[in-house]
Amino acid sequence: MGLLKTPRSERLHIAIFGRRNVGKSSLINAVTGQEIATVSPIKGTTTDPVYKSMELLPIGPVVLIDTAGLDDTGELGELRKKKSEFRGA
Numbered sequence: 424m425g426l427l428k429t430p431r432s433e434r435l436h437i438a439i440f441g442r443r444n445v446g447k448s449s450l451i452n453a454v455t456g457q458e459i460a461t462v463s464p465i466k467g468t469t470t471d472p473v474y475k476s477m478e479l480l481p482i483g484p485v486v487l488i489d490t491a492g493l494d495d496t497g498e499l500g501e502l503r504k505k506k507s508e509f510r511g512a
Contacts, residue, residue: 429476429484431474431476431486433484434476434484434485434486435482435483435484435485435486436485436486436488437479437485437486437487437488438472438487438488438490439451439487439488439489439490440490440493440507441492441493442492442493442494443466443467443491443492443494443495444464444466444492445492447460447469447489447490447492448460448461448462448468448469448473448489449462451473451475451487451489454479454487455475455477455487457475459473459475459487459489460473460489466492466495467491467492467495467499467500467503469489469490469491469492469503470491470503470506471491471503471506472488472489472490472491472506472507473488473489474486474487474488475487475488475489490506490507491503491504491506491507492504493507
């Protein structure tokens with residue numbers, strides 16, 4: 424199976440976790456060389472995980488995941504954090 428045809432379920436998943444506004448989205452953009460994730464000085468900009476399937480040499484086909492900040496607050500913040508929780512495979 425070619426790298427472009429590898430299903431997401433068969434790719435290594437690499438998620439970036441951390442506090443709000445520490446550069447997770449900027450890191451995803453730098454690794455991909457594309458503006459995949461929105462970067463903003465406003466805390467809590469990333470609300471839903473952002474997924475990018477790509478080939479990362481020498482690893483091979485991967486999915487990079489940008490997550491919301493784990494230190495988010497309030498009712499909406501709790502929803503953002505819940506979407507970022509690792510649930511295992």
